[in-house]
Amino acid sequence: MTLDILRPGSQCRVLGLTTAGNLGQRLMDLGFHPGVELRVIRNAPLLDPLEVEMLGYCISLRHNEASFVEVEHL
Amino acid sequence: MSGGVLVALAGQPNSGKSTIFNLLTGARQFVANYPGVTVEKKVGYFSRGENRVELVDLPGTYSLTSYSMEERVSRDFVLGSQPSAVVNVVDASNLRRSLYLTFQLLEMDCPLILNLNMIDVAKSKGMEIDLEELERRLGVPVVTSDGKRGKGREELAEAITRPSPARGLRIDYGPLEPALRRLQKLLEAQPRLVGRCPFRWLAVKLLEGDPEALAMAREGADDWREVEALLDKERESFSQEFVQPPFRHIAFRRHQAAEAIGQAVIKTTHAARKDFTDRADRLLCHRLTGPLIMCGVFYLLFELAVNQGGRLAALITPYLGQMQRFLEGFLPAAGYLEEPLLTSLASWFMTSINALLVYIPQFFILFSLIAILEDVGYMPRMAFMLDRIFRRFGLHGNSTLPYILGGIYVGGCAVPGVMSCRAIPDERARLATILTVPLMNCLAKTAFYIMLVDAFFPQQKAGAMFFISTITLLTALPIARLLTMTVLRGRETAPFIMEMPSYHLPSPRGVLIRAVERITTYIRKVMTIVASVAVVIWVLLQFPGVSAPRMEEHAARAQTQVSQFLAAIDGTPLAAKVKDMDQVTALLTLREQYRADKAGAAGDAEASRMVDQRYREQDPDFLAAFQDRRAKTYRALDKLRKERADLWREIKQERIDNSILGWLGHALVPISRWAGFDWRINVAMLSSFAARESATATFSALYGIGGGGQSLGASMGESSGDGQAITALNATALMLFMALFPPCLATTIMVRVATGRLKWMLFSFAYPSALGLGAASLVFTGGGALGLDGWQAMWAYYALAAGFALLVGLIPERSAITNT
Ligand SMILES: Nc1nc2c(ncn2[C@@H]2O[C@H](COP(=O)(O)OP(=O)(O)O)[C@@H](O)[C@H]2O)c(=O)[nH]1
Ligand SMILES: [Mg+2]
Numbered sequence: 001m002t003l004d005i006l007r008p009g010s011q012c013r014v015l016g017l018t019t020a021g022n023l024g025q026r027l028m029d030l031g032f033h034p035g036v037e038l039r040v041i042r043n044a045p046l047l048d049p050l051e052v053e054m055l056g057y058c059i060s061l062r063h064n065e066a067s068f069v070e071v072e073h074l
Numbered sequence: 075m076s077g078g079v080l081v082a083l084a085g086q087p088n089s090g091k092s093t094i095f096n097l098l099t100g101a102r103q104f105v106a107n108y109p110g111v112t113v114e115k116k117v118g119y120f121s122r123g124e125n126r127v128e129l130v131d132l133p134g135t136y137s138l139t140s141y142s143m144e145e146r147v148s149r150d151f152v153l154g155s156q157p158s159a160v161v162n163v164v165d166a167s168n169l170r171r172s173l174y175l176t177f178q179l180l181e182m183d184c185p186l187i188l189n190l191n192m193i194d195v196a197k198s199k200g201m202e203i204d205l206e207e208l209e210r211r212l213g214v215p216v217v218t219s220d221g222k223r224g225k226g227r228e229e230l231a232e233a234i235t236r237p238s239p240a241r242g243l244r245i246d247y248g249p250l251e252p253a254l255r256r257l258q259k260l261l262e263a264q265p266r267l268v269g270r271c272p273f274r275w276l277a278v279k280l281l282e283g284d285p286e287a288l289a290m291a292r293e294g295a296d297d298w299r300e301v302e303a304l305l306d307k308e309r310e311s312f313s314q315e316f317v318q319p320p321f322r323h324i325a326f327r328r329h330q331a332a333e334a335i336g337q338a339v340i341k342t343t344h345a346a347r348k349d350f351t352d353r354a355d356r357l358l359c360h361r362l363t364g365p366l367i368m369c370g371v372f373y374l375l376f377e378l379a380v381n382q383g384g385r386l387a388a389l390i391t392p393y394l395g396q397m398q399r400f401l402e403g404f405l406p407a408a409g410y411l412e413e414p415l416l417t418s419l420a421s422w423f424m425t426s427i428n429a430l431l432v433y434i435p436q437f438f439i440l441f442s443l444i445a446i447l448e449d450v451g452y453m454p455r456m457a458f459m460l461d462r463i464f465r466r467f468g469l470h471g472n473s474t475l476p477y478i479l480g481g482i483y484v485g486g487c488a489v490p491g492v493m494s495c496r497a498i499p500d501e502r503a504r505l506a507t508i509l510t511v512p513l514m515n516c517l518a519k520t521a522f523y524i525m526l527v528d529a530f531f532p533q534q535k536a537g538a539m540f541f542i543s544t545i546t547l548l549t550a551l552p553i554a555r556l557l558t559m560t561v562l563r564g565r566e567t568a569p570f571i572m573e574m575p576s577y578h579l580p581s582p583r584g585v586l587i588r589a590v591e592r593i594t595t596y597i598r599k600v601m602t603i604v605a606s607v608a609v610v611i612w613v614l615l616q617f618p619g620v621s622a623p624r625m626e627e628h629a630a631r632a633q634t635q636v637s638q639f640l641a642a643i644d645g646t647p648l649a650a651k652v653k654d655m656d657q658v659t660a661l662l663t664l665r666e667q668y669r670a671d672k673a674g675a676a677g678d679a680e681a682s683r684m685v686d687q688r689y690r691e692q693d694p695d696f697l698a699a700f701q702d703r704r705a706k707t708y709r710a711l712d713k714l715r716k717e718r719a720d721l722w723r724e725i726k727q728e729r730i731d732n733s734i735l736g737w738l739g740h741a742l743v744p745i746s747r748w749a750g751f752d753w754r755i756n757v758a759m760l761s762s763f764a765a766r767e768s769a770t771a772t773f774s775a776l777y778g779i780g781g782g783g784q785s786l787g788a789s790m791g792e793s794s795g796d797g798q799a800i801t802a803l804n805a806t807a808l809m810l811f812m813a814l815f816p817p818c819l820a821t822t823i824m825v826r827v828a829t830g831r832l833k834w835m836l837f838s839f840a841y842p843s844a845l846g847l848g849a850a851s852l853v854f855t856g857g858g859a860l861g862l863d864g865w866q867a868m869w870a871y872y873a874l875a876a877g878f879a880l881l882v883g884l885i886p887e888r889s890a891i892t893n894t
Contacts, residue, residue, distance in 0.1 A: 021141075022141040022568065023569045025139050025321065026137075026569050027569075029139070031171060033325070034326070041355075044458050044461065045361045045364050049471075051359070051574060056168060056170070056171070057574075058573065059574065060574055065570060
């Protein structure tokens with residue numbers, strides 16, 4: 001499953017990324033690596049983007065960007 | 075080592091880089107742009123011992139790829155300028171994640187100093203960092219600091235000026251190492267690449283597939299084919315064997331290394347309590363309270379900066395006026411018929427400058443408040459909440475700040491607005507923002523709106539102001555979308571992903587430095603441009619001027635007026651004191667002075683009495699003529715004053731009519747008449763290109779406002795000369811045109827600076843002209859055909875614009891991201 005479909009409050013672990021290039025590099029630079037655990041904190045008031053917490057800090061990203069992050073539910 | 079030392083500050087966003095920069099350099103800093111790009115370059119200086127250090131604040135980045143302009147700039151600076159030291163500012167409370175960038179800096183072989191900033195935050199989070207172990211593992215000096223409290227300056231300055239030891243840690247890429255070695259060896263055999271960058275770094279970047287590094291190698295390698303062949307082979311076989319492409323492996327190893335070092339040097343003594351940021355965001359980003367609070371923040375900005383700041387401006391206006399009058403006192407005095415050219419130019423110049431000086435309190439408040447919001451960390455939250463809307467229109471969450479500065483409701487300035495577009499990482503959205511920010515309502519346009527609304531919509535003031543305040547955003551959004559779909563199509567876009575930094579208490583020093591920096595840029599840029607253009611416009615309004623025969627006619631009329639006055643006061647004591655035109659002129663000037671003094675003392679009975687007393691001592695007969703309504707001399711003088719004012723106005727109108735700008739105004743009538751603009755309106759609009767506030771002044775001059783005591787509406791509504799009467803429908807078209815009209819010259823120049831292209835500057839001028847004229851014509855011609863009045867046309871247009879915005883917003887977006 002992918003990160004964008006998770007509800008706020010859910011915990012998950014990154015399995016991999018399905019995109020390369022600019023977005024893939026950015027995601028990896030910010031720490032979206034296989035094995036990293038993250039938590040979906042909230043959606044923006046208009047539902048997009050969403051905010052996740054990982055490695056001790058918070059990141060916001062759009063749903064279509066999150067859809068390239070493969071995760072497993074914890 | 076003496077003389078100049080070049081040092082760069084690098085770090086991730088929000089690590090406190092700017093704070094450290096300010097700490098080291100104090101006020102000795104200035105802002106420039108990196109050549110050819112729109113990224114801001116901050117340079118400052120400080121001295122230590124005999125060393126003079128030039129410190130460059132590189133843009134905050136998480137990594138050093140070539141995907142974003144900021145990262146490219148940082149990277150090129152480190153490679154190209156070869157600083158003698160790079161200070162890597164790191165948020166100590168986030169050390170693990172920060173090391174990711176540190177490793178990449180180390181890879182570039184630059185002499186590095188690790189600055190563990192926010193050490194206070196780390197402590198309060200219960201983290202203990204083993205500095206010696208960190209130093210040992212990284213192989214570079216580590217210096218702690220608490221930028222906010224100014225701690226660590228000495229140690230940092232010392233480390234910077236100390237000759238730096240050998241290179242630090244090198245990441246072990248494990249299974250990729252053999253491939254790296256082979257590639258590096260081949261690269262070392264390309265003599266033309268020597269000295270451009272470290273070979274190992276280049277090998278890593280090539281395996282990562284970094285576009286810029288590829289370009290560099292392609293262009294620099296003596297035998298690119300061979301390099302390319304090897305590169306392809308290595309990438310291919312690695313991907314085959316380890317089931318992931320090298321670039322992923324590389325990033326992963328960096329994170330692993332960071333993790334390992336983190337584990338070794340960080341001890342958590344007590345668990346961090348649920349932190350403040352988290353609790354605050356539950357409210358500030360909440361589905362309901364979030365937007366409400368944001369609206370509150372907008373309102374507060376508007377209320378404090380525009381309204382309260384406006385009051386402050388009203389307080390200083392009289393002083394500015396006094397100063398101007400004081401300076402004008404040194405200029406040659408006006409004759410009965412005309413002002414000397416020098417006096418006229420100087421007054422025009424001072425009026426233009428004063429019109430801008432008046433805004434300084436408002437801008438200072440606005441800039442300070444925004445600096446506070448930035449320092450606190452609220453800006454990313456705004457971007458987070460608004461991104462969905464902005465993105466629909468091809469913009470970006472970070473377009474919020476430029477729009478606010480530009481005057482999202484009313485009262486901003488496009489110059490700082492355009493400047494702040496730098497913070498938008500997405501090139502397409504950045505350009506779209508730069509090109510649409512000038513459509514916002516700047517403070518200077520507001521005076522013009524208020525003039526028209528007061529005159530034509532006295533019963534519906536609030537509604538009309540609401541219309542004009544919101545129509546601009548309603549127009550800017552779909553325009554932005556259309557631009558991204560047409561002229562900006564194919565521009566680079568960037569992912570939204572950004573960090574939501576922790577909230578910090580604002581540091582007064584940082585806020586002040588930023589606000590002062592923005593206001594000085596505003597003054598430097600806007601003032602100088604406006605001042606010089608004001609002179610040009612004055613010339614265009616002045617020449618060739620009124621013809622000699624006409625001037626003689628005016629002179630004859632002046633003579634008659636004076637003679638009549640002298641005849642009227644015949645027999646009074648005043649008649650003995652004023653006998654010719656010069657004396658009459660002097661008397662009129664004194665009367666004006668008296669009026670001004672009385673106005674200055676208004677509300678203070680004692681001061682007012684003192685003014686009278688002073689004039690009485692000078693000459694009781696003069697005072698009677700100025701003030702005693704029953705006196706014969708008073709009535710005669712008042713009549714003369716009015717006649718002279720009429721005469722001046724006529725001459726002024728004739729002069730404008732016969733000026734270059736007047737000629738242009740006439741020439742444009744065939745186009746502008748669809749919008750209901752006669753030549754006078756055209757002139758007013760043209761003259762406002764220097765600064766919007768001059769529209770109000772030119773307009774008043776052309777319609778003779780402030781002369782015969784006629785109300786604005788009456789004097790504009792009157793059909794006079796070759797101009798037609800202005801109706802409410804005209805006024806609506808005019809306001810709309812003003813709102814969408816091309817930006818003032820200062821903004822246009824900022825567009826040039828921010829985009830680095832003349833093309834965009836011209837475009838930013840051309841499209842709003844067409845847009846403004848089109849919208850105004852639609853209202854005037856279309857509204858006229860339907861028989862709508864100004865008020866109805868206003869809302870009909872509003873409905874159209876809203877519908878259009880909605881429609882454009884519904885166009886589905888094509889995702890730029892592709893699957894692999
Ligand atoms: N507590 C604390 N706050 C800091 C320190 N250094 C910077 N800050 C705050 O962190 C925020 C971001 O700092 P700034 O210099 O703008 O970061 P930049 O994005 O790296 O330029 C501001 O609110 C600073 O006041 C520090 O050492 N301790
Ligand atoms: Mg900064």
